[in-house]
Amino acid sequence: MDPSKDLAAYGYGSVAWKERMESWKQKQERLHQMRNDGGGKDWDGDGDDADLPLMDEARQPLSRKIPISSSQINPYRMIIIIRLVVLGFFFHYRVMHPVPDAFALWLISVICEIWFAMSWILDQFPKWFPIERETYLDRLTLRFDKEGQPSQLAPVDFFVSTVDPLKEPPLVTANTVLSILAVDYPVDKVSCYVSDDGAAMLTFEALSETSEFAKKWVPFCKRFSLEPRAPEWYFQQKIDYLKDKVAPNFVRERRAMKREYEEFKVRINALVAKAQKVPEEGWTMQDGTPWPGNNVRDHPGMIQVFLGQSGGHDVEGNELPRLVYVSREKRPGYNHHKKAGAMNALVRVSAVLSNAPYMLNLDCDHYINNSKAIKEAMCFMMDPLVGKKVCYVQFPQRFDGIDRHDRYANRNVVFFDINMKGLDGIQGPIYVGTGCVFRRQALTNKKKTAKPKTEKKKRLFFKRAENQSPAYALGEIEEGAPGAENVKAGIVNQQKLEKKFGQSSVFVASTLLENGGTLKSASPASLLKEAIHVISCGYEDKTDWGKEIGWIYGSVTEDILTGFKMHCHGWRSIYCIPKRAAFKGSAPLNLSDRLHQVLRWALGSIEIFFSNHCPLWYGYGGGLKCLERFSYINSIVYPWTSIPLLAYCTLPAICLLTGKFITPELTNVASLWFMSLFICIFATSILEMRWSGVGVDDWWRNEQFWVIGGVSSHLFAVFQGLLKVIAGIDTSFTVTSKGGDDEEFSELYTFKWTTLLIPPTTLLLLNFIGVVAGVSNAINNGYESWGPLFGKLFFAFWVIVHLYPFLKGLVGRQNRTPTIVIVWSILLASIFSLLWVRIDPFLAKNDGPLLEECGLDCS
DSSP, rough: OOOSGOOOOOOTTOOOHHHHHHHHHHHHHHHHHHHHHTTTTGGOOOOGGSSSOOOOOGGGGSSSEEEOHHHHHHHHHHHHHHHHHHHHHHHHHHSSOOOOGGGHHHHHHHHHHHHHHHHHHHHHGSSSSSSEEEEOOHHHHHHHOOTSSOOOOOOOEEEEEEEEETTSOOOHHHHHHHHHHHHHSOGGGGEEEEEEEEEOHHHHHHHHHHHHHHHHHHHHHHHHSSSSOOOOHHHHOOOOTTTTTTOTTTTHHHHHHHHHHHHHHHHHHHHHHTTOOOOTOOBOOOTBBBBBBSTTSBBEEEEEEEETTOBBBBBBBBBBOEEEEEEEBBOOOOOOOOHHHHHHHHHHHHHHHHHOOOEEEEEEEEESOOTTTTHHHHHTTOOOGEEEEEEEOOOOEEEEOOOOTTTTTSSHHHIIIIHHHHTTTTTOOOOOOOSSEEEEEHHHHHHOOOOHHHOOOOOOOOOOOOOOOOOOOOOBBBOOOTTTGHHHHHHHOHHHHHHHHOHHHHHHHHHTTTOOOBSSSSOEEEEEEEHHHTSSEEEESSSSSTTTSSOOSSSSSSHHHHHHHHTTTTEEEOOOOSSOEEEEEOOOSSSSHHHHHHHHHHHHHHHHHHHHTTTTTSSSTTOOHHHHHHHHHHHGGGGGGGHHHHHHHHHHHHHHHHHHOOSSSOOOOHOOOOOOOOHHHHHHHHHHHHHOOHHHHHHHHHHHHHHHHHHHHHHHHHHHHHHIIIIOOOOOOOEEEEEOSTTTTTTGGOEEGGGGGGHHHHHHHHHHHHHHHHHHHHHHOOGGGHHHHHHHHHHHHHHHHHHHHHHHHHHHTTOOOOOOHHHHHHHHHHHHHHHHHHHOOSSSOSSOOOOOOOOOOOO
């Protein structure tokens, strides 16, 4: 409320309320005046102030919504409605005016256009209510992290997942871990768990080296407030690092730290070089025993606590966050569910060892770029008004090392800055697999719980099951642990909980504590033994893991399924975009790797489409909102668009080669509807870019790669998904590198042959041939044929322009000759060759009759 406004505007018109408000305003003015005069410490306000809407910082909201201004969003919505109307008239014309001499072409084009229209509706309407958000870190600090007092910020468990250290370099993983350990958050409330699903000794040794280097790096970061806190990217910054650094010893310490980091890199690279050749007998540890993970598919579970207990202090004697290495057990004959299974193992291990109420998961190549990112998320999670409804806070993905033009739309700006903002105004963004802070209760219990009416402290006891693996009886949960009041005083059905969560009374006890909590009497050794038990390969058998709790199984894109299940249970999510990017990662630069990445995503969507969790029929009657369902349907249906898209991109070449077209000769009214539709399409895009702030280049790159991915990766995903579902055949595509160099962005020009390149290459050749054939036909038939040719040429050039980045990646540098020069050279050379043959300038022209030599007798 604004005290300067008339209270009647808020609906509080009583005289009594107005007098109390005036009295409160006077007290606030006197308090402000006395503080300015230095006498604020003697001020003692009356207790009646608590009944009034206090405006001090500690009681104000930690975040707020910022709706898009009406001058930007209202025209956008109007043009969408107009486009729908125009689309209706357009299809009325298209259906009512078939082309008799090209009926098959007309029918295919109409079916494709109807599918495109339905896809547009699914994509467009979830963007109807876009919003932005603003956080107040100063209020969070004032309320939960006052200087000189114990921090009341909630603990957070960080999850980092990696598989193959030869494909995911250990130095990259090390930088991610270092950025976590140096995060701007109370150290006793941070625990970092690294999942090594490849059980590689290289990852283990690299993490050991990282823990030692962290003892020097973390205090250096915090002493000088560095950003980012991943050393590789900090030292690569091309900025004035002396800016805002007034400490006289900063330059000296920075140079010393850079030398330390270079030595650290040498040690890590030496480990990588050594790991290239595996001994015949396998790796052995320092004590001479074989490394347990020598057989990647058959090894026991492994847990190593590097930091956080003994030896967890930096060079200045300060405590460091906990760092834990985890490699879950793997045995032949078990389905380990890839990344989703690894993440669920981390959920259980962290619940046993630290049980923080919030979890943040990162891919091994996504480092923390903004050390205050966790506090940004806590502004939503710990907000007393909205926090209890929030299952996760999703941050946008930002990337380093991408070429300036972003040829293959790696940044995905349209999705992260337009679609996700639109979803945030409905029920929240979808989960994208990394850079996401979860509420543990939402992952383990799924269903949103009501706030309890009473707050009584309870003691909870659990009987030890006869078949329980730990050799200790579970003691009492610490009295007064946050969240204990949420457990009902009645008898807990332990067997039912163990059937849901697995045979671990420690883990079951942790799930009953909404705000986290630890065991009071259990020793660290017994907890580690229990942690080993919960990552055994048979632990999840006959439980709800992967079905109702944790990361959901059934697709390689487990992120979509997991977020979808949460939204179906009534939770909402939040989209947080800090001014400084929260996390940054790496993206594939060359064309083949990018297409394979998109193939994996599309295949996951196809798997969800054929599963029981398909948004088309799952979750009705729950908490999922209609427009949110539209978005999830679009996320699993989009690969099917590849079939009509491939057909539609083939039509221009067929039309040019056959001389037929998909529409009859246009009347004035028909031309009006066609022009109106094109204008609406452009207007929608322009207004969308206006309210979102997305640039034209990013929008255009997204449009181009929609076509490139649609006729290659999405198409293969559809057929691979059908083979997997119907015939049980799991197809894979191999990529072999042919070259590269050491220059910046050299990977961008690396050509790797893959079968995904065949369909778009074929389309390009067909349309090039069609253009040449169409122009040749027009030249031979005279000027009357040029009019109908323009529509066909426009159609063909639409395909070629959208596939241009693909052509550029296919051609490569060609000795640094610009690809556009090669393309236009081929086209123009073909066209001018045809014109040359048609004009035939070396033959003399004679407009008169042809005379023949007939001698003297010409009769």
